[in-house]
Amino acid sequence: MIRLEKRRNISKFWTTVTPVIAVFLTMSFGGLMFGLLLGDFSSAFGAIKLIFWDPLFDENFASYARPQLLVKAGPIILIAIGLSIGFKAGIWNIGAEGQYILGAIFGASVALSLYPQESVLIFPAMILAGALGGFIWALIPALLKVYFKTNEILVSLMLVYVAENILASVSQGLLRNPEGMGLPGSRNLKDYPSAHNSEILVNSGMHWGVLTAFLAVILAYFLFLKHQKGYEIRIAGEAPKAAYFAGINPSKTIIFCMGMSGLLAGMAGLFEVAGPAGQITMSFNSGYGFTAIIVAFLGRLNPLGILLAGLLMALTYIGGEIAQLMLGLPGASIQLLQGMLLFFLLATDIFTNYRIKSRGS
Amino acid sequence: MVIFGIDLVLLISALMISATPVLLAAIGEAVVEKSGVLNLGVEGMMITGAVIGFIFAVNTQIPIYGFICAAIAGALLSVLFAVLTQYIMSNQVATGLGLTMVGLGLSALIGKPYEGIKSPTLSKIEIPILSDIPILGPMIFSHDAIVYFSVILVATVAFVISKTRIGLVLRAVGENQEAAHALGYKVVRIRFLAIMFGGATAGIGGAYISLARVPQWTEGMTAGAGWIALALVVFASWKPWRVLLGAYLFGGITVLQLNLQAIGVAIPVEILSMSPYLVTIVVLVGISLFGHHTAPGSLARPFHASQ
Numbered sequence: 001m002i003r004l005e006k007r008r009n010i011s012k013f014w015t016t017v018t019p020v021i022a023v024f025l026t027m028s029f030g031g032l033m034f035g036l037l038l039g040d041f042s043s044a045f046g047a048i049k050l051i052f053w054d055p056l057f058d059e060n061f062a063s064y065a066r067p068q069l070l071v072k073a074g075p076i077i078l079i080a081i082g083l084s085i086g087f088k089a090g091i092w093n094i095g096a097e098g099q100y101i102l103g104a105i106f107g108a109s110v111a112l113s114l115y116p117q118e119s120v121l122i123f124p125a126m127i128l129a130g131a132l133g134g135f136i137w138a139l140i141p142a143l144l145k146v147y148f149k150t151n152e153i154l155v156s157l158m159l160v161y162v163a164e165n166i167l168a169s170v171s172q173g174l175l176r177n178p179e180g181m182g183l184p185g186s187r188n189l190k191d192y193p194s195a196h197n198s199e200i201l202v203n204s205g206m207h208w209g210v211l212t213a214f215l216a217v218i219l220a221y222f223l224f225l226k227h228q229k230g231y232e233i234r235i236a237g238e239a240p241k242a243a244y245f246a247g248i249n250p251s252k253t254i255i256f257c258m259g260m261s262g263l264l265a266g267m268a269g270l271f272e273v274a275g276p277a278g279q280i281t282m283s284f285n286s287g288y289g290f291t292a293i294i295v296a297f298l299g300r301l302n303p304l305g306i307l308l309a310g311l312l313m314a315l316t317y318i319g320g321e322i323a324q325l326m327l328g329l330p331g332a333s334i335q336l337l338q339g340m341l342l343f344f345l346l347a348t349d350i351f352t353n354y355r356i357k358s359r360g361s
Numbered sequence: 362m363v364i365f366g367i368d369l370v371l372l373i374s375a376l377m378i379s380a381t382p383v384l385l386a387a388i389g390e391a392v393v394e395k396s397g398v399l400n401l402g403v404e405g406m407m408i409t410g411a412v413i414g415f416i417f418a419v420n421t422q423i424p425i426y427g428f429i430c431a432a433i434a435g436a437l438l439s440v441l442f443a444v445l446t447q448y449i450m451s452n453q454v455a456t457g458l459g460l461t462m463v464g465l466g467l468s469a470l471i472g473k474p475y476e477g478i479k480s481p482t483l484s485k486i487e488i489p490i491l492s493d494i495p496i497l498g499p500m501i502f503s504h505d506a507i508v509y510f511s512v513i514l515v516a517t518v519a520f521v522i523s524k525t526r527i528g529l530v531l532r533a534v535g536e537n538q539e540a541a542h543a544l545g546y547k548v549v550r551i552r553f554l555a556i557m558f559g560g561a562t563a564g565i566g567g568a569y570i571s572l573a574r575v576p577q578w579t580e581g582m583t584a585g586a587g588w589i590a591l592a593l594v595v596f597a598s599w600k601p602w603r604v605l606l607g608a609y610l611f612g613g614i615t616v617l618q619l620n621l622q623a624i625g626v627a628i629p630v631e632i633l634s635m636s637p638y639l640v641t642i643v644v645l646v647g648i649s650l651f652g653h654h655t656a657p658g659s660l661a662r663p664f665h666a667s668q
Contacts, residue, residue: 004450004665006665037470092454094458144642144645144646144649148646148649148650149649150642150645150646150649151592151595151645153401153454154588154591154592154595154641154642154645155642155645157585157588158585158588158589158592158638158639158641158642159638159642161584161585161635161638162635162638162639165631165632165634165635166631166635168631169629169631169632173629290462293455293458294459294462297455330469330470330473331469332466332467332468332469332470332473332580333466333470334466335462335465335466335469336463336466336467336470337466338462338466339459339462339463339465339466339467340463342455342458342459342462343441343445343456343459343463346445346449346451346452346455346456346459347445347449347451349449349450349451349452350449350450350451353450354450354665
């Protein structure tokens with residue numbers, strides 16, 4: 001018989017090692033799953049290699065895939081950094097997808113209302129508007145939690161569905177391209193130089209959103225390491241009562257955490273709509289808000305961890321696209337792979353929090 | 362009875378059908394939460410039930426087999442959650458979210474070949490005598506077996522929780538896990554079973570969407586029903602009969618907005634489509650304002666019996 005003994009402090013060693021174990025387990029079981037899907041287990045290894053290795057190192061794919069890695073990782077990391085701030089404080093914003101949509105709508109509205117004027121101030125104004133959109137959308141569950149103790153998990157998630165309906169509405173109405181021959185979807189911001197979130201270096205995938213994501217990683221790192229606010233957030237999450245008695249205002253913590261995560265998610269939405277996506281369409285959002293939840297956990301709510309986890313998750317997206325193209329693997333299998341990754345991580349978490357001992361020893 | 366171009370008999374009857382999936386999922390989740398566990402994976406278990414139920418119903422052409430297999434599938438998926446949270450002590454919120462993601466991915470994957478097929482539908486069971494009552498008969502007593510089953514299930518759960526020993530133990534485990542453990546109750550085992558029950562009912566609820574309400578399989582077709590079920594449990598203050606009330610209220614709003622869309626009211630379609638979610642938020646706020654906070658004392662707290 002084995003028994004568990006709770007560790008007094010979480011193990012630093014296992015905190016670092018378990019994500020790696022989880023990734024390997026996901027690759028193994030994912031390979032098994034692909035073997036089953038393809039009806040041929042000998043190709044299972046090839047499928048895993050195609051997803052996790054080839055996008056970076058195979059010369060046929062790398063020229064396309066490497067820049068794409070940054071394009072996909074940027075918004076995911078940006079959102080996940082925001083979410084991690086709340087998760088640390090035990091505040092569960094799981095509606096980042098909605099805040100992402102609102103950010104995109106707010107930001108794009110600024111550009112579309114100024115079209116076709118050109119000014120260097122337009123893009124910064126869009127970023128502010130995008131951040132504001134996400135911020136406002138996240139403030140709803142935050143204020144409801146502060147004033148009415150309403151569950152923020154449910155409210156933030158309900159607002160995703162509301163945001164999707166708003167998106168559908170504006171892409172067919174308010175923001176529809178007047179020269180689009182009645183088709184849904186806004187003007188393409190790629191054709192509007194002042195509003196276009198262009199690559200900073202050509203063919204690097206590095207656009208302003210990616211840069212912002214990296215900046216957010218660094219700022220979050222200092223927030224938690226050096227700043228009083230970061231300390232307060234951690235206390236609020238780990239020992240709510242102690243935080244309360246220490247005079248840390250729980251309402252302010254809720255509003256700060258939710259607001260920050262909404263702000264970053266909104267910015268991610270703006271960078272996406274002004275850059276890689278180009279326009280507001282009904283299917284503009286692609287689930288980054290949900291993937292970011294996995295990334296936040298996989299990165300251990302640690303900014304540097306999130307950076308790595310975000311890049312890994314972006315890799316599965318791109319590898320998944322390639323595998324779809326080359327092997328005809330269904331798109332949903334990648335979604336399943338990502339879910340599996342989270343599960344394996346949670347399962348191996350036991351090693352960080354508990355010591356495993358055989359009975360009698 | 363026709364009011365503003367909407368037939369009231371049809372409306373109530375459609376309301377019950379529309380409410381059944383969330384009702385089934387919510388009554389199961391109420392039991393899970395009563396035992397002190399928060400499973401946010403309802404959406405994932407529902408969609409898995411929807412696809413498994415559909416596949417088995419189409420292949421056997423017997424809808425009831427679909428529902429049975431959906432219940433098993435939902436329960437099996439919930440075992441994953443139960444093992445992780447009860448034995449491996451993982452975070453319940455994260456694990457539940459993971460379960461939803463896995464469920465959505467898995468269902469999309471295995472359901473692909475079944476898109477665009479029509480499923481066999483359940484036949485209506487007219488309850489003798491009662492279904493002959495004017496207005497009330499066709500409204501309430503002329504439904505398929507699962508609608509009746511859901512109501513009976515609510516009654517059974519209400520009875521078991523408040524009147525039986527099993528219910529008492531379940532509540533004890535949920536209210537104060539340490540005390541229940543000290544009394545010798547197997548906290549983990551009881552929670553494990555409660556989680557599986559929740560999985561099974563969520564599976565049936567999901568299958569009701571793909572086999573009766575729509576009846577077709579499309580990717581992501583539960584469209585947040587699992588989350589609404591979670592909200593209903595809070596709305597109901599963890600009381601079974603209030604879950605029924607909440608589900609029917611919600612079903613009423615859903616059906617009403619669809620009817621309003623159909624008769625072409627001058628309200629944008631998107632506003633109508635988002636109304637169920639908005640109403641859920643408003644109701645959650647209302648409950649927080651006026652309701653009694655009767656959440657089980659040990660809700661979402663991990664339990665590890667140290668010697």
